[in-house]
Amino acid sequence: MQKEAIPGRQIIIILILFLFGSSVVMGVSTTAEQDAWITLLIGAALFIPVALVYARITRLYPEKDIFEICETVVGKIAGKIITVLFCLYAIHLTALVIRNFSEFFQIVALPQTPQLVMMIAVLLVTIYLARSGMETMGRWALVALVFVLFIVVFTIVFSIDKMDTENILPLMTHDLSEMATGSFEIFSFPYAETVLFLGMAGAIRKKDSPYKIYMYAILFGTMILLSIILRNLFVLGPAMISSNYFPSYTTARIVNVADFLSRIEGTISLNLILAGLVKITVCLMAASKGTARLFGIQDYRQVVMPVGLIALALCAIVYQNTMEMFAFIRFYPYYTLPFQIILPLVIWLAAEIKTRSHKKRKSHKKAKKARLA
Numbered sequence: 001m002q003k004e005a006i007p008g009r010q011i012i013i014i015l016i017l018f019l020f021g022s023s024v025v026m027g028v029s030t031t032a033e034q035d036a037w038i039t040l041l042i043g044a045a046l047f048i049p050v051a052l053v054y055a056r057i058t059r060l061y062p063e064k065d066i067f068e069i070c071e072t073v074v075g076k077i078a079g080k081i082i083t084v085l086f087c088l089y090a091i092h093l094t095a096l097v098i099r100n101f102s103e104f105f106q107i108v109a110l111p112q113t114p115q116l117v118m119m120i121a122v123l124l125v126t127i128y129l130a131r132s133g134m135e136t137m138g139r140w141a142l143v144a145l146v147f148v149l150f151i152v153v154f155t156i157v158f159s160i161d162k163m164d165t166e167n168i169l170p171l172m173t174h175d176l177s178e179m180a181t182g183s184f185e186i187f188s189f190p191y192a193e194t195v196l197f198l199g200m201a202g203a204i205r206k207k208d209s210p211y212k213i214y215m216y217a218i219l220f221g222t223m224i225l226l227s228i229i230l231r232n233l234f235v236l237g238p239a240m241i242s243s244n245y246f247p248s249y250t251t252a253r254i255v256n257v258a259d260f261l262s263r264i265e266g267t268i269s270l271n272l273i274l275a276g277l278v279k280i281t282v283c284l285m286a287a288s289k290g291t292a293r294l295f296g297i298q299d300y301r302q303v304v305m306p307v308g309l310i311a312l313a314l315c316a317i318v319y320q321n322t323m324e325m326f327a328f329i330r331f332y333p334y335y336t337l338p339f340q341i342i343l344p345l346v347i348w349l350a351a352e353i354k355t356r357s358h359k360k361r362k363s364h365k366k367a368k369k370a371r372l373a
Contacts (some may be wrong), residue, residue: 003063004329008208010138013145014278015217019190020224021279022100024248024271029251032182033238034167035174037229042179043186050192051342053348057209058201060249060351065180066198067293075352082343083290089339090196090287091307095315097280098122102315103322104272108249116316122280123312130279130288130304134203137281144274151267156231163234188333191218192340199286202329245322284308312372 061069066086071079094133101122102115110118114150129137174182194217204210232247235254241247249268285300288307319325 004134005205006138006203008205008213009214010141011204011208012216013141014137014282015194015213016221016224017141017144017148017275017278018194018197018282019221020271020275021190022097022276023190023225024157024228024275026063032174032178033235033242034169034233035172035179036182036233036241037226038172039167039179039182040186040222040226040229043191046183046187047191048215048218050344051194051214052211053344054195054198055214057198057344057348057351058204058210062204062206063146063202065200065202065289066347067290068202069351070347071293073347073354074163080294081169082347083294085343086196086199086339087254087287087290087337090199090283090290091311091314092318093193093196094283094287094308094311095318097276097283098311099315099318099325101272101276101280103319103325104246104249107322108246109158109269119312119315122277123308126142126190126277126280126284127304127308130285130308131301133301134200134285137278137285141278143219144278148271148274149224151271152227155252155255155267156227159231159235159251162254163231165169165234166238167233167237168230175278184333188336188340189329189335192336195340195344196283196286198344199289200282240265245326284311287311 057066057069061072062071067079067083070082073079074082092227098119099115102118103117106113106115129140172179201210204213228248232241232251235251236244240250244250246268248271251266284304284307288304289300291303291307292298295303297303319328344363
């Protein structure tokens with residue numbers, strides 16, 4: 001399997017944009033209304049132990065992706081089964097995010113354009129990025145993050161005159177079950193979706209700490225999402241947020257700059273394009289690397305196009321309409337539980353056992369040689 005390695009800071013940026021991804025327009029825990037920022041922080045805190053598990057797996061087997069690690073720690077047959085499961089999840093998530101794109105653009109900008117045309121356009125760009133490799137992906141992420149941060153700061157600064165800080169009150173109006181549900185939703189979307197980055201963990205260099213990479217990504221990603229939640233809440237209010245499909249886009253629509261520049265909601269679309277393409281590419285690369293591993297293909301680039309076409313076929317049927325897309329978010333955390341938590345825990349435990357037994361064998365051999373000497 002072809003190896004690629006990029007600096008740790010580029011991986012952090014890729015993960016930040018992955019977290020940002022489709023969350024920029026779909027909103028984060030909109031049902032929690034004025035308590036959405038609390039559920040965000042709880043969801044991020046819940047993800048930290050899981051992120052440490054992801055990082056530990058990467059640390060135990062540096063410069064290897066999850067598919068190579070699986071076969072090493074649980075055997076070839078079980079490893080292939082886990083690889084198939086991860087590939088299916090990666091393809092499904094690719095299809096879901098592409099459909100997020102097409103639904104958003106059809107509603108806000110291109111109502112007469114068939115969604116299939118938009119899906120194909122997005123897929124072609126992500127196929128190009130995936131085939132270009134991690135080095136190109138890392139450079140693209142650096143440029144994209146600059147634009148994303150500029151747009152976030154720009155919309156916050158020029159919406160200050162529209163903000164009402166009292167919209168955050170009263171605090172904790174939702175009961176514990178509602179807060180727990182909202183936090184669990186945020187945990188699974190977008191945080192724990194980063195499990196797919198384990199499919200590209202081989203790009204992390206030995207000298208870079210995977211723990212630092214995940215923690216920095218969580219910290220900065222949460223800061224960006226928190227600023228977006230508070231911006232939308234202060235401008236729209238809890239009632240408008242809970243009744244709106246795309247709160248960030250609606251917020252940008254009512255912002256104007258010095259009474260001469262208005263209708264800047266296109267900037268939100270740009271953010272979706274920049275960050276969303278990164279998220280789709282990560283999913284597509286993970287699915288392609290897993291598929292290449294299953295069929296013994298040395299270069300995953302050879303299967304990017306076929307895997308992308310499978311995702312395209314799936315995203316055309318995954319939802320019937322926008323309402324169904326948002327309704328699926330309520331069930332999504334339970335569907336993803338095996339992929340985001342259970343399988344990584346199994347792999348981590350197996351990796352720990354394998355590593356310790358290997359160290360014991362090595363120590364026994366050294367002791368035996370010492371006695372013979």
